Amino acid sequence: MRNENSVLSHNPLRHGLRIGRTPEPCTMVIFGASGDLTSRKLVPALYNLARERRLPGGFSVIGFARRPWDDAQFRDLLRSGVNANSRNGSVDPALWSSFAEGISYLQGSFDEAQAYAKLSERLAELDARRGTGGNRVFYLATPPESYSEIIHQLGAHGLSRSPNGGWTRIIVEKPFGRDLMSARELNNQLLAVFDEPQVYRIDHYLGKETVQNILIFRFANGIFEPLWDRRAVDHVQITVSESIGVEDRGGYYDRSGALRDMIQNHLMQLLSLVAMEPPVAYDADAVRDEKVKVLRAIRPIYPNEVDHYVIRGQYGSGSVSGRPITGYRDERGVASGSQTETYVALKLFIESWRWAGVPFYLRSGKALPRRVSEIAVQFKTVPTMLFADMPLNAIEPNVLAIKIQPDEGITLKVGSKVPGQQQIRPVTMDFRYGTSFGVASPEAYERLLLDCMLGDGTLFTRRDEVEASWSIITPIHQGWTSGSALLSPNYEAGSWGPAAADEFMLRDGRTWRRL
Ligand SMILES: NC(=O)c1ccc[n+]([C@@H]2O[C@H](COP(=O)([O-])OP(=O)(O)OC[C@H]3O[C@@H](n4cnc5c(N)ncnc54)[C@H](OP(=O)(O)O)[C@@H]3O)[C@@H](O)[C@H]2O)c1
Structure with missing residues (x-):
């Protein structure tokens, strides 16, 4: 019984x-x-x-x-x-x-x-x-x-x-280290004085409601998980864009760059939540065990492959929504010939049974047209012979977009018949936190501070996670320092990043989502 x-x-x-x-x-x-x-x-x-x-x-x-x-x-x-x-x-x-x-x-x-x-x-x-x-x-x-x-x-x-x-x-x-070696050293220092369960490495993205909702969405609904793998998914795009430049943080940022400041922590966390297997329980270790398995399964990008899998950019002067933005190298605290990237796009593969062959495209940058964070899962297209008399590309692929900011929610794009015409047009089904629940979401730090006081480390990063993430990021930095072409401002503030990032997607027969 x-x-x-x-x-x-x-x-x-x-x-x-x-x-x-x-x-x-x-x-x-x-x-x-x-x-x-x-x-x-x-x-x-x-x-x-x-x-x-x-x-x-x-x-x-x-x-x-x-x-x-x-x-x-x-x-x-x-x-x-x-x-x-x-x-x-x-x-x-x-x-x-x-x-x-x-x-x-x-x-x-x-x-x-x-x-x-x-x-x-x-x-x-x-x-x-x-x-x-x-x-x-x-x-x-x-x-x-x-x-x-x-x-x-x-x-x-x-x-x-x-x-x-x-x-x-x-x-x-954050930042927890600036490469694999310094992160390990910091972990050693911490763990010489504290035990791992006493340590709460914060990534405030994990405190955001929509980010927590990724697990609820995936594992509390029966309809998505059967589609959540290489058979149905064409690729995944994760974007975190900022519309501001470095403002008064030039000194800090110039020693960091987009790869360290955003990809190593926030985007890697989003990737692991989207790609992880169902945990055996909703507790700190079970959830983090599954997340770290994803990070460990990511195929490394070796220094000599960096130009093939990673695009970097730096913004020149321009404007965002009519607001002028000074070129990065002219910002206070930034070196005049700075090689720091303010934009990065990369392609990762997770070598697991579930995700083999599915590219995960990650991009993050400053001085882009809008402040947006979202994860978009793009599904494979259907065989189109049924609709052969329609123009090419008439049927767009289904996309499930998890929006983290500014409007927290989830949308699903589906094709629909246009009334009275023999045409198919995409429509979206929308769920918005604000309108569905009518209450403001708590700030990420509220949830995280409370969880720490309660002794719940689920939404904090464990030692092995942070090191696994740096072991993906550090070889990319090594590739950049050991030889590839020097970086110069290659996108205008207010544009969606360097032209090379668009070409990078086009080479794979894909495009970035227009946000
Ligand atoms: N600000 C953000 O939105 C944000 C977001 C994410 C992460 N973080 C991280 O949070 C940390 C703090 O950022 P922040 O922006 O708050 O920095 P901040 O404004 O520069 O503040 C630094 C603080 O450290 C104190 N301090 C520095 N050296 C000290 C010393 N030797 N002895 C005693 N106090 C000392 C300063 O106190 P006095 O000036 O009184 O000496 C000040 O209170 C950083 O690691 C940053 O990366 C910040």
Whole structure:
């Protein structure tokens, strides 16, 4: 006889949605608390969680940075950050005052041992005063060069383990390394001080509702999965385009580039969710086991093959929606002869039974006409002899597009007869989050911060995943540095990227989607 309880406990959706759980009381220490990420994303996300009563009682924040602020100045800055950036508009004064009671500031430099001794005292004091029970989250919202110093100091001050049977977790921001070797080194440093289940490597794309919905869409509906393989799918296109240039992040970006900044993390995550096998459970390890198998099955692009599989570009001056954009090399912080790519397109093959022979085209760039993130699964065309008297290309292939931003939703393109005519025209079936549910989606950081406090690592990147992804990306960089043609501005800001990227698709008899 079926045991109802065991059926429920193995139902991935029931398990995975974790409706309404509230974390245990804890303190979040934000390293880099005077920075942009803290005031623009982290604290607005925490405030929204407080607004929705998802934070535990006694929840506290300690902001750690160098600026000589006191608690009141720090709280004022965060309040303006919430006012400017919260999806719920300006702050509610009563709610803010109870939320802000738990916020304090600790001035110190990351390499200053004394500051960690003070941090340790402050944490113990909060455990006693606000009942946080020795539970801590350390958030590294700092320049990546500071990660190893902070990790080392936390270990040296005994802060990687909690007193009183509490838990300690650490969230590490992107970028996680700049190549395979540095990512491995950072993992080694982290795991010399913390255990893997304590480590939460963040990729905020995984916190987006539509990205989480990829798994629900695939595995909670019976009709798509039988078509989700090489027999029915012609190819997959994943696009993440930005309409802005580098703005004031030229210095950072020039050391990074589109391949590191977008493809290694966000697009590889999207690819692995679209291509993975069904996990045996909706839990952190089962989901990540399947994702990492996809990354490991990707056929490597060796340095001498880079020009065949990868196109790179750099934008010159132009305009997007009437807004002038300075050419990349003239941006502040960018070297005058910079070889950094602001656009990249590549073709990958997953050597698995399911996906053999199906190309996955990935592209991402800056200063493109629109800000769009989407995954498009293009199905094979039907044999057309039935409609032989119609013009060539009259029947367009079915495309399932998962839209991540700006309008979150899913569309399916199908061919339909035009009324009164012997013609077929594509129409789309649309699902939009906004109109179907009538509520705004939570910000990615809300979900991710809450999951970390709940001890759920499903939407964070595991050590083997991050290294598998770098092992695909690093040989491409090696190919670029060891010989291929020098990069010069090859697309105008406001265009859809270099002409070579269109030719790259045409060689395969395909075109990029017009977005
Ligand atoms: N901003 C974003 O939207 C965004 C998005 C995704 C990922 N990230 C990642 O998040 C991290 C933080 O980005 P951010 O934009 O917030 O950087 P940021 O604005 O430059 O802030 C850096 C923070 O680190 C502090 N800091 C730097 N060196 C320090 C030291 N030696 N001792 C103590 N504090 C020090 C600074 O404090 P003082 O100035 O007070 O010294 C400041 O609070 C980066 O890894 C970035 O890649 C950011």
